[in-house]
Amino acid sequence: xxxxxxxDLPVRDELRGKTPYGAPQLDVPVRLxxxxxxxxxxxxxxxxxxxxxxxxxxxxxxxxxxxxxELRTRLARYLTDTSGHPVGTAExxxxxxxxxxxxxxxxxxxxxxxxxxxxxPSYSMHALIARGTGTGWISGPRGEDFSIDLEAAEKAIxxxxxxxxxxxxxxxxTGNAVPPETVLALYEAAQAAKPSIVVVDEAYVExxxxxxxxxxxxxxxxLVVSRTMSKAxxxxxxxxxxLAADPAVVDAVQLVRLPYHLSAVTQATxxxxxxxxxxxxxxxEQLKAERDRLVGELRAIGYEVTASDAxxxxxxxxxxxHEAWRRILDRGVLVRDNGVPGWLRVTAGTxxxxxxxxxxxRELKKEHSA
Numbered sequence: 454x455x456x457x458x459x460x461d462l463p464v465r466d467e468l469r470g471k472t473p474y475g476a477p478q479l480d481v482p483v484r485l486x487x488x489x490x491x492x493x494x495x496x497x498x499x500x501x502x503x504x505x506x507x508x509x510x511x512x513x514x515x516x517x518x519x520x521x522x523e524l525r526t527r528l529a530r531y532l533t534d535t536s537g538h539p540v541g542t543a544e545x546x547x548x549x550x551x552x553x554x555x556x557x558x559x560x561x562x563x564x565x566x567x568x569x570x571x572x573x574p575s576y577s578m579h580a581l582i583a584r585g586t587g588t589g590w591i592s593g594p595r596g597e598d599f600s601i602d603l604e605a606a607e608k609a610i611x612x613x614x615x616x617x618x619x620x621x622x623x624x625x626x627t628g629n630a631v632p633p634e635t636v637l638a639l640y641e642a643a644q645a646a647k648p649s650i651v652v653v654d655e656a657y658v659e660x661x662x663x664x665x666x667x668x669x670x671x672x673x674x675x676l677v678v679s680r681t682m683s684k685a686x687x688x689x690x691x692x693x694x695x696l697a698a699d700p701a702v703v704d705a706v707q708l709v710r711l712p713y714h715l716s717a718v719t720q721a722t723x724x725x726x727x728x729x730x731x732x733x734x735x736x737x738e739q740l741k742a743e744r745d746r747l748v749g750e751l752r753a754i755g756y757e758v759t760a761s762d763a764x765x766x767x768x769x770x771x772x773x774x775h776e777a778w779r780r781i782l783d784r785g786v787l788v789r790d791n792g793v794p795g796w797l798r799v800t801a802g803t804x805x806x807x808x809x810x811x812x813x814x815r816e817l818k819k820e821h822s823a
Contacts, residue, residue, distance in 0.1 A: 467584045474581055479787055483809045485800040486789040488625070488657075488765050490687035492736045492803070498729040505721035517717035520707075521547050524720045527727045528695050532680075534730075535659075536667040543700040544670075546707070547715060547723075551656055551681040551694030556582050558677065558696075560709040562617050562650045563588030569617035570609060572601050574793045576625045576654060583617075591615055599627040599759055599767075603635055607642040614646040621654040623661055626791040626798045628761030630661055636669060640676055650702070652677045657763035659685035659737050660744065667697060674699040684764060685737050686726050693723045740764050744801040750811050754818050759796075765789075768814075769796035777817060784813040 460469055476487050494502075509517075518524075525545040532540040548554045559582055563569050568589035571579045575595075583590040591613050594605040601620070610618065620639060622631035636653060643649040655678055658665050670676055677698040683689040693715075696702075726733065747766045751758045759767040771777040774797055778790040781797075786809055789798040799810055 465587070467587070471581075471584065474578055476789055477787065479782070481782065481787045482785040483802065483806045484787045485802050485806060485810055486787045486798075487689075488684060488763070488800045489689050490684060490736065490740065490764070491800075491806060492687055492739075494687055494726075495729065495732055498725060498732070501728060502722050502725040505725045506718055509717040509721040513717060516713045517715060517720060519713050521715050521720055524715070524723055525695075527724060529697075531727055531730060532665075532667060532697055535734075536665045538665075538668040538670070540667065540697050541700075543703060544697050545695055546698075546703045547693060547695040548710070549694070549714065549719070550683065550692040551654070551679050552578055552582065553714075554679050554694045554696050554706075555579065555652070555654075556586065557706045557709050558650065558652060558679075559583055559586040559588050559617060561705050567616040568613060569619065570613060570615040571619035571621070572606060574599070574626060574791065575619070575621045576656075577791075579619045579621075579654075588617070599624065599629055601631055601635055601639075603638055606639060610639065610642045610646050610649075614649075615643070616647070616649055618643045618649055618651045619654060620651065621656075622666070623655075623657045623762035625657065625763065626765070626789065626793060626796075627759045627767050628763045628765055628798075629759055630663055630762040633666055633669065636666055640669075640673060644675065648675060650675050650677060652679060654679050656681045657684055657765075659734065660741055660764045661762035663762065670697060670699070674701060677702055682723060682726060686733050687736060688722075688726055691719065691722055691726070693719060740801050743804060743807055747799065747801060747807055747811070751814065754811075754815055756814065756818070765798050765800045767793070767796050767798050771795050771797070780817050780820070781810075781813045784809075784816065786810045786813045 526542045529540045529542050529545045565587040569583045570591040570593045572593040572595050580590045593609045594602050596602045640651045643651050653666050679696045682693040748758050751768045756768045757770050
């Protein structure tokens with residue numbers, strides 16, 4: 454083995470001293486740390502995936518549909534059906550996970566000499582991908598309750614004049630949603646500062662108590678809504694993300710997409726999943742009920758809880774969050790320490806998994822109170 458370190462290599466300055474994104478993958482009975490959907494895909498869907506992939510396999514000697522037209526058409530239909538906002542094929546783009554969608558947006562509208570802003574704590578990949586694309590990163594403010602402080606956010610946009618603005622709703626890791634009026638105000642602030650792309654990251658929106666912000670796209674050509682099939686569709690292993698935006702934005706991101714970036718197998722699998730939307734969204738309703746149960750139980754035990762519109766719950770407060778994380782892990786339950794001082798995050802699992810988690814945090818509270 455070589456003893457050469459990353460910093461011994463001629464890597465870009467903005468990558469020095471950084472660590473890759475990732476959550477611990479530990480072999481424990483209950484894993485509730487990566488916001489995965491705990492329910493395996495139903496057997497009829499598994500069989501349909503096999504059928505579609507088998508058909509795609511007969512043509513693997515050929516490149517896949519470069520523009521993924523059938524998939525984008527079906528995604529547009531899903532967005533239209535679930536939001537009530539008409540979305541056409543030309544307004545949708547798909548890539549390998551929502552992270553590649555974000556990467557393509559930053560490659561197109563960010564890059565060297567340009568900046569992006571996000572309101573933290575929020576999804577850490579926004580900042581990581583910004584650095585990876587040579588885009589300057591600005592950490593915008595949040596309030597004590599983890600909501601976006603509108604006045605402070607507008608001031609930050611006016612002062613920094615970013616090229617890309619990220620608004621994560623529901624927010625990860627805190628779980629709270631951003632009101633539509635706040636998004637509209639930030640969009641207007643961004644356009645007043647300089648024409649900027651505003652990306653609304655709705656990775657968890659299917660779990661929200663409220664509605665999608667897709668209707669805000671109308672008449673706002675610089676607004677983008679990004680989504681994923683990893684969460685609500687229970688397809689984290691598929692790696693399929695997508696966006697909805699003005700057709701000009703879709704045309705623009707194709708300037709940076711790699712040729713044939715979505716494999717025929719990926720497209721076939723996603724299309725099969727979209728045929729079973731009703732069943733998969735039924736699981737979402739179960740998870741929403743479990744999420745709400747976790748919020749109620751955690752508060753009853755005596756923890757502080759951030760209101761959640763996602764499939765996870767942020768809870769605290771701890772004098773030493775990492776020590777609390779370790780003590781919960783000692784009881785066979787893995788949750789997430791996101792580095793938010795005093796707080797941990799737990800993904801809503803099956804009822805049995807959630808019971809195991811609640812037992813663990815009850816014991817932890819008793820220990821602390823003793």
